[in-house]
Amino acid sequence: MxxxxxxxxxxxxxxxxxxxxxxxxxxxxxxxxxxxxxxxxxxxxxxxxxxxxxxxxxxxxxxxxxxxxxxxxxxxxxxxxxxxxxxxxxxxxxxxxxxxxxxxxxxxxxxxxxxxxxxxxxxxxxxxxxxxxxxxxxxxxxxxxxxxxxxxxxxxxxxxxxxxxxxxxxxxxxxxxxxxxxxxxxxxxxxxxxxxxxxxxxxxxxxxxxxxxxxxxxxxxxxxxxxxxxxxxxxxxxxxxxxxxxxxxxxxxxxxxxxxxxxxxxxxxxxxxxxxxxxxxxxxxxxxxxxxxxxxxxxxxxxxxxxxxxxxxxxxxxxxxxxxxxxxxxxxxxxxxxxxxxxxxxxxxNSSDWKERTLVHHWKGKVSVRTQRHRLDHEGRLYDIAEDPGQTKAVNNKVPEIADAMRKVADKFRSEMLVNYGKEFDDRPFVIGHSDSIFTQIPARDGIGHGNITRSNRFPNDSYFQNWTSLDDSITWNCEVGETGTYLVELFYTCPKADIGSTIELSFRGNVLTGKITEPHDPPLMGMEHDRFKRKESYVKNFNRKVLGKIQLKQGEGTLQLRALEIAGSKVMDFRLMLLTRVD
The missing domain is CATH 3.40.720.10 (Alkaline Phosphatase, subunit A)
Structure with missing residues (x-):
């Protein structure tokens, strides 16, 4: 065990x-x-x-x-x-x-x-x-x-x-x-x-x-x-x-x-x-x-x-x-x-039979170990937390046997728990059309912008894609379609009146849906009016919801791509989200 x-x-x-x-x-x-x-x-x-x-x-x-x-x-x-x-x-x-x-x-x-x-x-x-x-x-x-x-x-x-x-x-x-x-x-x-x-x-x-x-x-x-x-x-x-x-x-x-x-x-x-x-x-x-x-x-x-x-x-x-x-x-x-x-x-x-424990904490390769009294930090320094909660004075030299034992726990954690751990080993696709759900959200957060396209912020979670200015630009998602079927596609976007009219194409494994951005929607950025302290994350917009059309998707893995076939103005749109709904 x-x-x-x-x-x-x-x-x-x-x-x-x-x-x-x-x-x-x-x-x-x-x-x-x-x-x-x-x-x-x-x-x-x-x-x-x-x-x-x-x-x-x-x-x-x-x-x-x-x-x-x-x-x-x-x-x-x-x-x-x-x-x-x-x-x-x-x-x-x-x-x-x-x-x-x-x-x-x-x-x-x-x-x-x-x-x-x-x-x-x-x-x-x-x-x-x-x-x-x-x-x-x-x-x-x-x-x-x-x-x-x-x-x-x-x-x-x-x-x-x-x-x-x-x-x-x-x-x-x-x-x-x-x-x-x-x-x-x-x-x-x-x-x-x-x-x-x-x-x-x-x-x-x-x-x-x-x-x-x-x-x-x-x-x-x-x-x-x-x-x-x-x-x-x-x-x-x-x-x-x-x-x-x-x-x-x-x-x-x-x-x-x-x-x-x-x-x-x-x-x-x-x-x-x-x-x-x-x-x-x-x-x-x-x-x-x-x-x-x-x-x-x-x-x-x-x-x-x-x-x-x-x-x-x-x-x-x-x-x-x-x-x-x-x-x-x-x-x-x-x-x-x-x-x-x-x-x-x-x-x-009923604590009479409770056994002493050792806990391990980890993030981004940094490993720390905690016993009831001591903490070994990610650099191998040992602290008596009962006496020094601020971790100001290392006690490795005072209790070397404890420091050594806790260091071995950290080393064992690294060798057993961090093998094949991390993004470089993650090949899980984003699933579209799972058999148990008719709705699939496909946000900008999970996509990859190509060409001139940039994120609204370096923190992806609530970001959107912007600066879509070239026919060579595209947004892709590494996907797996869970169930073959017909899907209604809705876009959440913004586009100023001067730029409406671009033709866009959504494709997956040979199936294609094309449509046009025909309705102007250019709201201001929002969020700062409610912030009590200037944020680091992206500001947001009130994105317009538009039905792009229906697409037939085949079960299996592939690349979902959104690109422009024609750009009517200076840019295509700012993109936040697609919602796919299985309709057959």
Whole structure:
């Protein structure tokens, strides 16, 4: 048995729950919220009273760890397996996709009779078989990309169909979740609520921004000289908005008299997305140091977890699938290897047989190792975290045997887990027309621009293609058509009046669709009017939706190409997205 993997098998050891008493489950996952972005952890600049109350009424983990960035943490929560074993090596352009042979937590609970839904940022693949509806979630409302460019009534999707959101996205996601819970209150439900804040762009309604826009930040921290104050203010305002929504959600399950037998989890996906107060720890989002991977974890279940439970043992996001399975009495197949362990004994106060653990954190080739007391950083320096949370004084010389043992763990991880890992080994095509879905989104994010065509921003997730000026220019996608059929093609584009009239061609393996851009649509860039701090990502537009026509596509792999046959003006169009709908 490998050191990083166990099998969760057979009957569950602690209190199997009868079917009639299956607990409901709500998992709230925030995006780029650091451990220190909560008042319960000592941040004096904000108040997160609802989240704090949830922690006080249940279990509070002191040392809980996730991955350094978004998509790996999501992969590990959803599958119970390390992201290096899931096909996840990046946060965009296909590298965020979780291999379809990995069973996800939604499918596990769906098979056990749960109603399953996800509301928010998916970030584990867009097209089938990677889409949330393909991974066990009957209901999905949100966006599949890694970040979004507009948080106020943006374009979202509902079970594959593109629609317009309703108000500020986190409020909208919460509303949808509450309605779903109300609709399914008489059945056990599993609701996954992956909020997309405080990830940039730093947008938040006035109600929360007004409290923070002139707030003096008084808490000292090691990176204070590098802190971007308005960015911090916006992040804290977004965290208070999250807290308000958590309060609404908890009030809803109280109103429906579901709280007693509902398990509610709260965690974040990585460290803070800025240099701000974080308990004195070194590292932020993207780092394998303590501050980059330490996350809050609060678990409330009044039926079984004693209020005020504090858990000092190091634990991991990899533990959540086996934990929830055991708590809900859901059996995990013997052939399904999980890299974590069930935390149910700790949650139930049975820690006498708990074994010491070693956790490994990785991103972009940097490997860090954590034991209960020490952390070995990616450069081989050992720190006593209990005495030195800021990782300022290496102790390799004081405890060389510990440093050597942890270095061997890091070396073994590199040799066993990082073999064939990364983009250079990724040949997975983007799937069009999967047999289980009539809708396929084909965004600019997943395409390759040729010739003069450029992206609107170096971060692909919510970008669009521009500067399409030559007949030699094209956009291509490495695709696989899952099912032969006729597909309706819709474009999301912009084009000024002076440039309308270009003829474009979509082709795949000999089948061709041609059409013209005949309707002018030239809206201004948007997003900056809502930003509280200047973003690094692309601004967005209100793209026009146009039916291009129908194309016959044959099952198999090939290159999907979009090119111009005639250019009427100075450019063809700015391109954001195609939506293909199987119509036969």
């Amino acid at each position: 490998k050191w990083y993997s166990i099998l969760l098998v057979g009957a569950l050891a602690h209190g199997t729950v009868l079917a009639a008493d299956k607990p409901n489950i709500i998992v709230i996952l925030t995006d780029d919220q650091g451990w220190g972005d909560l008042s319960i952890h000592g941040n004096k600049a904000l108040s997160t009273s609802n989240i704090d109350r949830m922690a006080q009424e249940g279990a509070r983990f002191d040392r809980f760890y996730v991955s350094p960035v978004c998509s790996p943490t999501r992969a590990e929560f959803l599958t119970g397996q390390h992201h290096t074993r899931c096909g996840v090596y990046d946060t965009s352009a296909g590298g965020e996709r979780v291999n379809p042979d990995k069973m996800m937590i939604g499918e596990l609970f769906k098979r056990a009779g749960y109603k399953t839904a996800a509301f928010g940022k998916w970030h584990s693949g867009m097209q089938y078989p990677y889409h949330p509806n393909a991974r066990g979630f009957d209901e999905f409302y949100g966006f599949c990309s890694g970040h979004w460019g507009n948080y106020f009534s943006p374009i979202l999707e509902h079970n594959g169909q593109i629609i317009e959101g309703n108000g500020f996205v986190v409020d909208d996601f919460t509303e949808r979740a509450m309605k779903y819970i109300e609709q399914h209150q008489d059945e056990p439900f599993f609701v996954y609520l992956p909020y997309n804040t405080p990830h940039s762009p730093m947008q938040v309604p006035d109600r929360w921004w007004n409290k923070f826009k002139d707030l003096e930040l008084t808490q000292d921290h090691p990176k204070r000289e590098f802190e971007k104050v308005d960015h911090t203010r916006a992040a804290l305002a977004m965290c208070e908005n999250i807290d308000w929504n958590v309060g609404r959600l908890l009030a809803k399950i109280d109103e429906l008299r579901l709280a007693h037998n509902t398990i509610v989890l709260y965690l974040s996906d990585n460290g803070p997305n800025g240099d701000r107060w974080n308990g004195g720890m070194r590292g932020r989002k993207g780092a394998t140091d303590e501050g980059g991977v330490r996350s809050p974890l609060f678990v409330r279940w009044p039926a079984r977890i004693e209020a005020g439970t504090k858990i000092p043992q190091i634990c991991s996001v990899l533990d959540l699938m086996p934990t929830l399975a055991e708590m809900a009495g859901v059996e995990v197949a013997e052939k399904m290897p999980l890299a974590g362990v069930s935390l149910a004994p700790l949650l139930y106060g």
